[in-house]
Amino acid sequence: MNTNDPAQVPGQQSAAPAQVPGKQSAKQPGQAAEATSPHVSTPPASAASAATSVSPVFSVRELWKVFGPRADRIPGSPEAHLPAAELRERTGCTAAVRGVSFDVHQGEVFVVMGLSGSGKSTLVRCLTRLIEPTSGSIGMDGEDVLAMDRTRLRDLRRHRAAMVFQHFGLLPHRSVLDNIAYGLEIQGVRKAQRRARAAEMVAKVGLSGMEHRRPGQLSGGQQQRVGLARALAVDPEVLLFDEPFSALDPLIRRDMQEEVVRLHRDEGRTMVFITHDLSEALRLGSRIALMRDGEIVQLGTPEDIVGAPADDYVRDFVRDVPREQVLTVRRAMRQARDGEAGQGPALAPGATVAEAIEAVARSGGPARVMDAGRCLGVVDHACLLDVVAGLDRAPQPSPDERTDADGSAGRRAGARESAKEDGGADGRANEAPDECADKPAPGGQQPGSDEAVTA
Numbered sequence: 027m028n029t030n031d032p033a034q035v036p037g038q039q040s041a042a043p044a045q046v047p048g049k050q051s052a053k054q055p056g057q058a059a060e061a062t063s064p065h066v067s068t069p070p071a072s073a074a075s076a077a078t079s080v081s082p083v084f085s086v087r088e089l090w091k092v093f094g095p096r097a098d099r100i101p102g103s104p105e106a107h108l109p110a111a112e113l114r115e116r117t118g119c120t121a122a123v124r125g126v127s128f129d130v131h132q133g134e135v136f137v138v139m140g141l142s143g144s145g146k147s148t149l150v151r152c153l154t155r156l157i158e159p160t161s162g163s164i165g166m167d168g169e170d171v172l173a174m175d176r177t178r179l180r181d182l183r184r185h186r187a188a189m190v191f192q193h194f195g196l197l198p199h200r201s202v203l204d205n206i207a208y209g210l211e212i213q214g215v216r217k218a219q220r221r222a223r224a225a226e227m228v229a230k231v232g233l234s235g236m237e238h239r240r241p242g243q244l245s246g247g248q249q250q251r252v253g254l255a256r257a258l259a260v261d262p263e264v265l266l267f268d269e270p271f272s273a274l275d276p277l278i279r280r281d282m283q284e285e286v287v288r289l290h291r292d293e294g295r296t297m298v299f300i301t302h303d304l305s306e307a308l309r310l311g312s313r314i315a316l317m318r319d320g321e322i323v324q325l326g327t328p329e330d331i332v333g334a335p336a337d338d339y340v341r342d343f344v345r346d347v348p349r350e351q352v353l354t355v356r357r358a359m360r361q362a363r364d365g366e367a368g369q370g371p372a373l374a375p376g377a378t379v380a381e382a383i384e385a386v387a388r389s390g391g392p393a394r395v396m397d398a399g400r401c402l403g404v405v406d407h408a409c410l411l412d413v414v415a416g417l418d419r420a421p422q423p424s425p426d427e428r429t430d431a432d433g434s435a436g437r438r439a440g441a442r443e444s445a446k447e448d449g450g451a452d453g454r455a456n457e458a459p460d461e462c463a464d465k466p467a468p469g470g471q472q473p474g475s476d477e478a479v480t481a
């Protein structure tokens with residue numbers, strides 16, 4: 027059985043994989059585990075339907091990682107949930123990851139966020155067994171990661187899940203091009219082929235013209251681009267980022283975040299992204315797993331986390347987030363009254379409250395929330411203010427909401443990006459054709475039509 031075939035397409039399995047223990051069906055293993063956790067928000071309708079159509083890239087159940095003597099006695103023991111200091115005092119052990127369960131869906135940016143020491147790095151390293159878990163199960167595309175032998179594991183790390191580290195790990199005496207080609211070199215890809223692929227990646231991450239420089243001749247941001255290009259060169263099914271931008275200065279960091287958003291939008295590649303920076307998590311995440319003391323205290327979309335914090339810890343965490351930048355009009359809207367469905371600027375359901383405030387201010391009246399030509403509701407001054415003040419109601423997903431290519435709430439980032447594309451740099455766009463568009467406003471024009479944001 028050749029389980030290390032360099033010609034193998036990344037993400038495809040060359041051998042009959044061992045199945046994840048306890049896996050119920052190919053359709054959606056562990057959906058119940060996510061849905062029954064008190065801290066895990068129910069995904070929006072589109073995410074849920076996407077989740078049922080494809081199996082998760084990673085499926086993690088009851089995962090524990092305990093460091094220290096006789097670590098395997100801790101999971102399931104009465105000590106398992108002791109506070110960290112008490113556990114250490116009584117047993118000499120540290121429970122870095124405690125009974126964590128989640129799925130990473132295809133095409134999403136799954137952010138693992140938490141304060142220093144909350145267990146983020148340990149958790150993500152367990153996914154490819156860079157750290158051996160103490161107990162639990164990990165599936166990748168339905169294959170049992172914990173049952174993989176060394177060859178299969180090497181294949182997983184080289185071909186299927188590439189890691190981008192904070193410290194770029196570049197080879198100082200090699201050129202940019204050769205650094206990018208390195209991952210292909212250890213896969214045994216021929217020189218001409220790997221250099222051609224590396225040259226493609228140089229362009230993709232915006233380093234054209236710098237191919238022959240050494241890492242020492244690059245800025246921190248440029249070095250991180252090389253790290254990113256090296257991971258991309260092997261065309262992995264999933265990219266794992268371990269706080270990749272935390273050493274970069276804020277402007278370069280922003281630049282790199284945009285790079286990730288762009289890559290995700292263009293390629294729809296699955297990404298798992300560790301950060302301790304809330305604004306980075308909100309900006310990049312399709313969903314965010316917020317960790318505390320080794321546990322996931324809440325797992326949900328940025329809108330879930332900011333709009334419906336699971337407990338006081340999360341509430342405190344998100345207290346200073348500008349709500350209007352994260353929450354969407356879906357949360358703010360009310361039912362249309364007396365002809366309101368037929369006029370006013372049109373907003374996509376994924377438009378932010380901030381975008382809606384601008385549209386309503388410009389038009390002087392309510393804006394419509396439109397989806398596939400249907401008016402889902404309207405937003406006016408009062409309901410937008412309620413959301414900003416935190417007096418809003420729960421979100422109101424439409425029953426037949428369309429599903430985007432990437433399924434889950436990656437739609438948010440996509441919504442913002444496509445708003446920009448449709449309407450130019452300021453994010454405005456022309457009004458989408460809809461069932462109300464044939465009802466002319468006074469003066470023959472749709473009021474505020476040029477303020478509308480579509481996504």
Ligand SMILES: Nc1ncnc2c1ncn2[C@@H]1O[C@H](COP(=O)(O)OP(=O)(O)OP(=O)(O)O)[C@@H](O)[C@H]1O
Pocket residue numbers: 093094120121122140141142143144145146147148149302
């Ligand atoms: N090899 C180890 N031996 C013992 N304890 C460890 C080991 N690695 C990590 N830990 C402990 O496990 C806990 C989680 O560490 P981890 O590095 O996963 O946290 P983190 O959230 O990634 O932190 P940071 O943001 O600072 O990198 C911490 O208490 C840490 O001290």
